[in-house]
Amino acid sequence: MxxxxxxxxxxxxxxxxxxxxxxxxxxxxxxxxxxxxxxLRQPEDPLSKLKRSSTVTSSTERAQLRQSDRNxxxxxxxxxxxxxxxxxxxxxxxxxxxxxxxxxxxxxxxxxxxxxxxxxxxxxxxxxxxxxxxxxxxxxxxxxxxxxxxxxxxxxxxxxxxxxxxxxxKKQIESGFPDALDMMLVCVEAGQSLDQCIVRVARELRASYKALADEFEVVAYEMKAGKDKVSVLNDMGERCGVQDVSSFVTVLVQSAAFGTSISDALRVYAAEMRDKRVMKAEEAANKLPTKMTLATMMLTVPPLLIILVGPSAHGITQLGNMTGPGQ
Known part of the structure; x- marks a missing residue:
C-alpha cells in the first residue's frame, strides 16, 4: 500500500x-x-488468393473491374x-x-x-x-x-x-445552368441528338462551370453504357439537388413520354431560366440599399456629428475653464 x-x-x-x-x-x-x-497485417483469405491466382471467367473479370477503384x-x-x-x-x-x-x-x-x-x-x-x-x-x-x-x-x-x-x-450549378440550356438549345437545333448535345455541352462548360460539366459527363457515360435515359436523367436531378435541374429533368422526361419536340421544350425552359436569372440579379440589386444603410450610418453619422457638434463642445469646455469655479 x-x-x-x-x-x-x-x-x-x-x-x-x-x-x-x-x-x-x-x-x-x-x-x-x-x-x-x-x-492491417491479418493474413489473406486462402480462397481469395486462389481465386486471384486462378484463371477467372469473364463475369469475374467484370466484377473485378467494377471493384478495381476500391481501397x-x-x-x-x-x-x-x-x-x-x-x-x-x-x-x-x-x-x-x-x-x-x-x-x-x-x-x-x-x-x-x-x-x-x-x-x-x-x-x-x-x-x-x-x-x-x-x-x-x-x-x-x-x-x-x-x-x-x-x-x-x-x-x-x-x-x-x-x-x-x-x-x-449547388451555387455553381445554379449559376451555370441557364448557359448550359442555351448551349443545349443551339446544339439540338443544329441537328445533334440529345446524347451528342450533352457531350458537347460538358466539354464547353469545363472551363467555367466544372461541377455542372462533371454532372453532364456522368450522364453521357451512363447513356453510352446503355442505361435507360429516363433513369439517367432522374439520377442527375437527384445528384445535383438543385430545383432548376429537377424541373429540367421533368421537362425532358415528359417531352420524351408525350413525343413532343425537345427543342421546343428547351426553348421555353431556357427562356424561363434567363428570366429567372435576371430576376435574381434585380433582387440582389434591390437588397443592396438596405444592406448599405447600416454601413452608411456607421461611417457617415459619427464624422458628421464630430464636425457639427465638436466646435460647440470645445467652445463650451473652454468657456468653463475661463470662468472657473471661483469666478
Whole structure:
C-alpha cells in the first residue's frame, strides 16, 4: 500500500495531478493502434488468393473491374467505416456525391477522416493541457474542455467541409445552368441528338462551370453504357439537388413520354431560366440599399456629428475653464 502511494506521489510530481489519466489515455491509444496494425497485417483469405491466382471467367473479370477503384486497406474496416443501416448509407452516399466525391470509397474515407482527426485532436489536447503547461491554473471543467474540445472539432470538421462543398457546388450549378440550356438549345437545333448535345455541352462548360460539366459527363457515360435515359436523367436531378435541374429533368422526361419536340421544350425552359436569372440579379440589386444603410450610418453619422457638434463642445469646455469655479 505504501509503495502504491509512493508511485502515485511520484506520478503527481512528474506529470501533475492528471498523471494517472494521462497514463490510462496513452495505454488506450496504444491499444487502439496495436489493434489497427494487427487488423492491417491479418493474413489473406486462402480462397481469395486462389481465386486471384486462378484463371477467372469473364463475369469475374467484370466484377473485378467494377471493384478495381476500391481501397483494399479500407475494405478490411468496412464494418466499422460504413453505416449498417442501408437508408443511412444511401443518404451519406448521396450527400458526398452532391459534394463532388464520386468514388466508391467516399463514405469510408469520410468516416475514416472523422475518426483520424478526432484521435489527432484528442492527442493534441492531452499534450497541450498536460505537457506544454496549458492546463496550469485551469479548473477541472476547463481542463476537460481543452482536452476533449480539439477531438470534437476534428470529428465535426469533415462534416462541415462536406456541407460547405455541397452549398458551393449547388451555387455553381445554379449559376451555370441557364448557359448550359442555351448551349443545349443551339446544339439540338443544329441537328445533334440529345446524347451528342450533352457531350458537347460538358466539354464547353469545363472551363467555367466544372461541377455542372462533371454532372453532364456522368450522364453521357451512363447513356453510352446503355442505361435507360429516363433513369439517367432522374439520377442527375437527384445528384445535383438543385430545383432548376429537377424541373429540367421533368421537362425532358415528359417531352420524351408525350413525343413532343425537345427543342421546343428547351426553348421555353431556357427562356424561363434567363428570366429567372435576371430576376435574381434585380433582387440582389434591390437588397443592396438596405444592406448599405447600416454601413452608411456607421461611417457617415459619427464624422458628421464630430464636425457639427465638436466646435460647440470645445467652445463650451473652454468657456468653463475661463470662468472657473471661483469666478
Amino acid at each position: 505504501e509503495s502504491l502511494t509512493q508511485i502515485t506521489g511520484q506520478l503527481d510530481a512528474i506529470l501533475g495531478p492528471m498523471g494517472l489519466i494521462i497514463i490510462v489515455g496513452v495505454l488506450g491509444l496504444t491499444l487502439v493502434a496495436f489493434t489497427l496494425v494487427m487488423m 483494399e486497406q479500407l475494405q478490411k474496416f468496412a464494418k466499422f467505416l460504413e453505416p449498417e443501416d442501408v437508408a443511412e448509407l444511401s443518404a451519406k452516399q448521396l450527400l458526398l456525391r452532391q459534394a463532388g466525391y464520386q468514388s466508391r470509397d467516399a463514405v469510408r474515407m469520410f468516416y475514416f477522416a472523422q475518426f483520424t482527426l478526432a484521435i489527432i485532436g484528442l492527442i493534441l489536447g492531452v499534450v497541450y493541457t498536460n505537457f506544454l503547461g496549458g492546463g496550469e491554473g485551469m479548473s477541472t471543467q476547463k481542463t476537460i474542455m481543452w482536452t476533449i474540445g480539439p477531438g470534437a472539432i476534428g470529428y465535426y470538421l469533415p462534416k462541415y467541409w462536406v456541407t460547405r462543398r455541397v452549398g458551393e457546388r
